[in-house]
Amino acid sequence: MPLDVLTANDRPGHYAPSWYAATAHTMPDHPPLRGERHADVCIVGAGYSGLSAALHLRERGYDVVVLEAHRVGWGASGRNGGQLGSGQRVGQGELETSLGVGKARLLWELAEDSKAVVKSLIARYAIDCDLRPGVLEAMHRPRFEREMREEVVLLNDRYDYPYIRFVDCDEIRVMVASDGYHSGALDTDAAHLHSLNYALGLAGAALEAGAKIHERSRVTRVTEGRVETAEGAVVAPHILLACNGYLCGLEGSVAKRVMPINNFIAATEPLPDPAAIIRDDVAVCDSRFVVNYFRLSRDGRLLFGGGENYGYRFPADIAAKVRKPMLEVFPQLADTKIDYAWGGTLAITMDRLPHFARPAPGILSVSGYSGHGVGMATLAGKLASEAIAGQAERFDILANIPRPRFPGGAALRAPLLTLAMLWYGLRDRL
Ligand SMILES: Cc1cc2nc3c(=O)[nH]c(=O)nc-3n(C[C@H](O)[C@H](O)[C@H](O)COP(=O)(O)OP(=O)(O)OC[C@H]3O[C@@H](n4cnc5c(N)ncnc54)[C@H](O)[C@@H]3O)c2cc1C
Numbered sequence: 427m428p429l430d431v432l433t434a435n436d437r438p439g440h441y442a443p444s445w446y447a448a449t450a451h452t453m454p455d456h457p458p459l460r461g462e463r464h465a466d467v468c469i470v471g472a473g474y475s476g477l478s479a480a481l482h483l484r485e486r487g488y489d490v491v492v493l494e495a496h497r498v499g500w501g502a503s504g505r506n507g508g509q510l511g512s513g514q515r516v517g518q519g520e521l522e523t524s525l526g527v528g529k530a531r532l533l534w535e536l537a538e539d540s541k542a543v544v545k546s547l548i549a550r551y552a553i554d555c556d557l558r559p560g561v562l563e564a565m566h567r568p569r570f571e572r573e574m575r576e577e578v579v580l581l582n583d584r585y586d587y588p589y590i591r592f593v594d595c596d597e598i599r600v601m602v603a604s605d606g607y608h609s610g611a612l613d614t615d616a617a618h619l620h621s622l623n624y625a626l627g628l629a630g631a632a633l634e635a636g637a638k639i640h641e642r643s644r645v646t647r648v649t650e651g652r653v654e655t656a657e658g659a660v661v662a663p664h665i666l667l668a669c670n671g672y673l674c675g676l677e678g679s680v681a682k683r684v685m686p687i688n689n690f691i692a693a694t695e696p697l698p699d700p701a702a703i704i705r706d707d708v709a710v711c712d713s714r715f716v717v718n719y720f721r722l723s724r725d726g727r728l729l730f731g732g733g734e735n736y737g738y739r740f741p742a743d744i745a746a747k748v749r750k751p752m753l754e755v756f757p758q759l760a761d762t763k764i765d766y767a768w769g770g771t772l773a774i775t776m777d778r779l780p781h782f783a784r785p786a787p788g789i790l791s792v793s794g795y796s797g798h799g800v801g802m803a804t805l806a807g808k809l810a811s812e813a814i815a816g817q818a819e820r821f822d823i824l825a826n827i828p829r830p831r832f833p834g835g836a837a838l839r840a841p842l843l844t845l846a847m848l849w850y851g852l853r854d855r856l
Pocket residue numbers: 432470471472473474475476493494495496497498499500501502503504505506507508509510511643644645646668669670671672673674676688689690691719731769770771772773792793795796797798799800801802803
């Protein structure tokens with residue numbers, strides 16, 4: 427087996443040792459693919475993108491087979507920060523400048539739909555995943571206050587979005603027990619959830635609707651109309667690549683524009699008074715380029731995400747890597763134990779917008795959510811299902827935006843990114 431992000435860090439066919447896996451409701455086994463089978467659509471990858479596509483395609487009556495190298499929700503979808511944010515990864519003000527007001531608005535509408543789709547799937551299929559409202563964006567430098575105020579006014583006034591409000595220094599320090607933040611914005615329509623239980627719930631709904639899922643079925647080759655694993659093949663006129671950060675070498679044209687990076691989370695032991703750390707049980711993400719993000723778990727732990735690396739290996743001591751930024755934000759947790767620490771691989775693009783593409787006839791690819799995939803990957807699956815059904819207008823909003831390649835191509839992008847990130851990491855400290 428090649429050593430890559432699909433194989434290097436976790437036991438093959440087993441979930442990462444996360445708090446999510448320890449608290450998952452059920453993890454039913456699905457047999458590997460054996461032999462050749464036919465379907466209308468073959469989906470590679472059982473994360474939010476692939477599972478949402480499978481469910482939406484089944485709702486349209488398509489015969490769907492999902493192939494997953496490890497387990498349902500094994501990838502980023504089962505181990506992320508669980509934040510369902512508004513908008514794209516890039517602010518609307520910045521999007522208006524780079525793409526123009528019309529395109530920026532279309533992208534905002536897609537993002538609004540992504541939140542609505544997640545919430546309605548959870549309600550419709552009764553997915554028990556601790557969905558709770560509120561995301562607070564926290565500014566770690568006083569100089570970011572003006573920018574934050576302007577973005578809030580833009581969203582309130584021009585985007586008719588009343589759910590976000592500016593939070594000043596006094597208030598943020600009551601909401602979050604850290605003197606590291608100077609202002610922020612509270613978005614009450616954004617939300618947070620148990621990421622693995624959400625993925626498992628999507629899979630349950632897709633299966634119930636008639637989709638077939640094969641786990642421990644790594645796809646080794648994709649050609650027009652045919653998808654191969656070591657033990658079998660699926661013949662299908664439509665193929666969807668939904669592998670995001672774990673795509674590895676499966677499709678070279680996507681790999682030039684979408685780059686894997688690793689990110690890490692730690693779960694503390696249950697805190698004696700969780701509300702003393704985050705008063706209102708909202709999720710928090712901060713303004714650092716290498717973002718810190720955190721929230722409370724249902725059982726009163728702090729789930730703290732922070733730190734990145736590039737290349738296929740996770741650091742040997744993930745808890746130590748995350749403890750450092752955690753203590754910078756919350757020095758009062760110096761004696762708090764870390765019970766779980768894990769890493770995951772996501773995919774970023776140069777401009778931080780999702781990457782939708784048609785690498786070959788009959789093959790679609792969705793990926794590159796740049797840390798904003800809880801909503802956007804779920805929506806991407808739905809948009810791919812629309813495109814497969816011949817209604818590609820919304821898929822094409824993203825597919826038609828010209829996308830920059832990473833400098834250096836697939837070979838040099840990791841070292842160049844490491845340099846860039848070192849620079850941005852330094853800037854975070856200024
Ligand atoms: C630590 C971390 C924290 C994050 N926090 C947030 C957050 O708070 N909010 C947010 O919006 N986003 C967050 N993200 C990003 C988000 O998790 C992803 O954007 C999203 O889960 C992508 O979903 P996906 O289905 O496209 O990919 P994944 O969930 O990664 O699924 C891809 C699947 O494809 C499978 N696969 C790959 N190659 C093959 C193959 N050859 N054959 C068969 N199967 C294959 C993999 O095994 C994997 O299960 C975070 C990511 C990480 C890693």
